[in-house]
Amino acid sequence: MAFSNSRPLLFSAVRGLSASPASYLVRRSWQQRLPKFCSASTLAQAEPEGAQLSAANISIEKTAAPKEKLPPSKLVFGHTFTDHMVQIPWNATDGWLTPKILPYQNLSLDPATCVFHYAFECFEGMKAYKDSKGSVRLFRPDKNMDRMNRTAARICLPTFDHEAFIKIIAELVKLDSDWIPSERGYSLYIRPTLIGTQASLGVGPPQSALLYVIMSPVGPYYPTGFKAVKLEATDYAIRAWPKGVGDRKLGANYAPAILPQQMAASRGYQQNLWLFGDEGYITEVGTMNMFLVFKQPDGKLELVTAPLDGTILEGVTRDSILGLARERFDKDKWVISERKATIREVADHATAGTLVEAFGSGTAAVVSPIKEISWRDQPISVPLQPGKETGPVAEQMAKWIAEIQYGEVEHPWSVLLE
Template identity: 45%
Template sequence: MADASVPSFKAADLVIELSSTPKNKQDEVTFGNNFTDHMLTVDWSASEGWQAPLIKPFGNLSLHPACSSLHYGIQLFEGLKAFRGDDNQLRLFRPMLNMSRMSNTAKRACLPAFDQSEFLECIRRLVEIDQDWVPHSDSGSLYIRPTFLGTEQSLGIKKPAHALLYVILCRVGSYFNSGAESLSLWADPKYTRAWKGGTGNYKMGGNYGCSLFAQYEAEDHGCQQVLWLYGEDHQITEAGTMNIFLHWINEDGEEELATPPLDGIILPGVTRQSILELTRKWGEFKVTERYLTMSQLCSALKQLRVKGVFGSGTACLICPIGHIVYQGENLHVPCQDKKSQLASRIAKELTDIKYGRTASDWTFLV
């Protein structure tokens, strides 16, 4: 339901300009390269407020050279997907969680508020228009990238008086193209992804750009991603751009699925929240949000108490982790048989919901 207390654009005012030159739709694509025919844009200014939302042919943006998003990183984004079910119905997975997270990030970035339900309806219309781009396959989907920029046309660090909210879509397959069944991580405390009081729990572009240097150093060490550590006790925080889960027999002899808590340095992932809710509903083992350190993980690996480690996120869903390079050691993380592996079971249950094979109020019909 729309929130009348928030000054916002309205989906009822949506203007639609259809493309006269549709693109070719490639079946096999690199993640993030094959964009659809249309995009959604909504302009805002402090003097005039929100303008009518516009769906128009996909194209370049025109930005002033002094644009505040370019100079000061006043920018944020979201990521969600549309899935084509076995019944040919298109579904979004828990999109209001993305809308809420985007709204929270916008507030932190001093960008204007918007009505989350109205924005979601505009996104639904965009996906509906470009629905032919959604693959007829449960190995592919349509990636949705809402983006919010400060477009202040002057230099100086200040709250933007102009902003642009827009959405682009692209057809995607697998996020990781290595062909490996599990990922390898490089853990070195000299790099920090986020810190207390910072913006690590918000989805800002700057959180990702500053991680590139460490990512390439991880590759120099023969690893695919970075295992981000924090503090003198080397707390485990995230794996690359994923939330991380540890499935083990804990120090008290209990079977446990654990993930770091949302304490300001962890991104509140939609997949992360869904995994916690799903496994707690099973009631088969302990499910906790608590601090985990490399010392605890190393001890558990030596004592053969680790059942598995995996990352989660919208782009990859679930990704098992097989090796961690830490302080000169190559730590082997056990991966169970695929049929019994917890990560595979979770992935199947979430996939069945997304593609409509399991009825759930977690899906939003397009």
Template identity: 45%
Template sequence: MGSIPITLSSEKKKKPNQDQLEFGRTFTDHMFVMDYSNEKGWYNPRIMPYQSITLDPAAIVFHYGQTVFEGLKAYLTQDEKVHLFRPEKNMERLNRSNDRLCIPNIDEEFAIEAIKKLVHLEKDWIPSAPGTSLYIRPFVISTEAYIGVAPSKTYQFIVILSPVGAYYKEGINPVKIAVESKYVRAVPGGTGEAKTGGNYAASLKAQELVAGSGYAQVLWLDGVERKYVEEVGSMNVFFKINGEIVTPSLNGSILEGVTRNSVIKLLKHWGYTVNERKIAFEEIYNAHKDGQLEEAFGAGTAAVISPIGEFSWNEHKLVINNGETGEVSKKLYDTLTGIQYGTEQDPFDWIVEIND
């Protein structure tokens, strides 16, 4: 695919105040775009001014949701270096999602180089305040004008960037979670393990219903028996029970999170026993009743670690660790963010540095 030509924007946007950053509301001056056709494969990679996309109303993406996306971040260190955190894992997962949605694979190394080039161009957009970062959103859309149910013959791969504030403005605080028993997020054999828009659209109803009762998110149960834990909101979930860390095993409906993988590696590095297996929520309830449920937390790119202070399940309230952030949750958050911002040792060589 060769080099990546750059067309610079003639008008630069005003950058937002770092203390007023909202997640995903502001976008940088440029974006990366690459096209695909069955005849040419992936071609015409370019960086261009951020702009609207013109698509035919019959484009397949609008009708059948043939689209995938990823999410990662660029971090500015104290000495002005720019870090990416395990971008190769995001590109590997992008291609797994592509495969599930019948989208042609993308050259992973080239995609990372494109991201690095775009982030380097937009370095001035990376906020420097503690806890802030530049969110990177790669995505693929099906663009063929055709309303027959079939894979598209044309696509675009696009990367956009958004400066984002600290997820927790006053430190990490435990959230309240409602266990969802009516709606399901995904089932094995479906698209739950792919990062595709339809999964997230399907999750909105349950989250909207519990938000009115003061809950931050829902805990999803399996779609068959409605008893086994899957994810919390759009994050993977972990529990500390009597000293052991347990998390749902990947079963075809659970997204394989990059943060999930990193958490497991760190915990094992520290000597914890980590067990990936099926977990009935009744087991969580009984562990809480017996005083053995010590911590619970979500893990994902946006929040890194999100401690859970309370579950609501079948009219039961399960308050965890007196509603306070647990020791393991805090250590994971501090270590992962420390590695990302270059203040902690990186024992696994997870950081990819973008050089000037």
């Protein structure tokens, strides 16, 4: 593969959204007769009501009973949680209330709480890492906060100042930093969550909400090295559709995908490759973004991923892979494409011997190599490197991103916590 060794460029931060209660924004949009499909980012530019989220007045209560920590080798993703959590209430009258760092604890919610009945819930997934000096780093937290704001606005939950929320998360991470394993490949998974808390069976914008954060130490996704997976191309169920909410990180997007995944597993496949439309457009793989590598007739290599058309999540890892590819790949030998690709195109490339590689991307695994795709009961074989469970691009991207995450290469994506 032809990779360039050019030095990393500085990447500009994604523009944040103003802190505005979404319930007010939606009412205002109706009053102003905005277009029917007004974007969430447009809505989030309206004037805020109540207090904005602030990191200046954090209340911290340390636990009196620290938990026993498991050895890193015993960690299971999302099963072990740190000693503390963040809770920040919001209501339509007062805005954001005092952020609190508390001992990890259960939530007490009325059975009529709207999150249970109408799915007023969104979340993010991000990680903290320890570098070789023991310092703690976050990876591109601005991207996660920007996406969470846009998701919240879409479902009438309050938005927030994302720089303030990053500071609050940083305080939580620093307090529980001894939960981050020092071994390479380990990290602290951070789950910011926002729920509607109004106790009412009426359908409407919630007048109260809770923003909270919990954290879980996690090990490497592939503890013994890459393990390429087999996919089942799925068109009998649709994960997302244009002008829907498949591009938002809503809990409601995940439960409907479990049954098709179980059905694929019963036939020997680890995940679904989600197709859309009669054309069989490739969207996502499981809960990850999808990448393909084709060899073009002129000999150039093309890295392909689906465009941001509303049918895929705007993945932070996806964006990182595209940014690194455009910066570091040899421009005379590579084409980087955000375009629609069909399962037929993949099959035709496989037949012609010009399908080079396929992999998924996401926070948990960074990259997940693919070795086979079943389409209409016929296998499409995806090449791997000799003696390895990965293709060269997935392997290179995993290395480059890990170097940034663990501070081995200085880069603006890696945020050092002071």
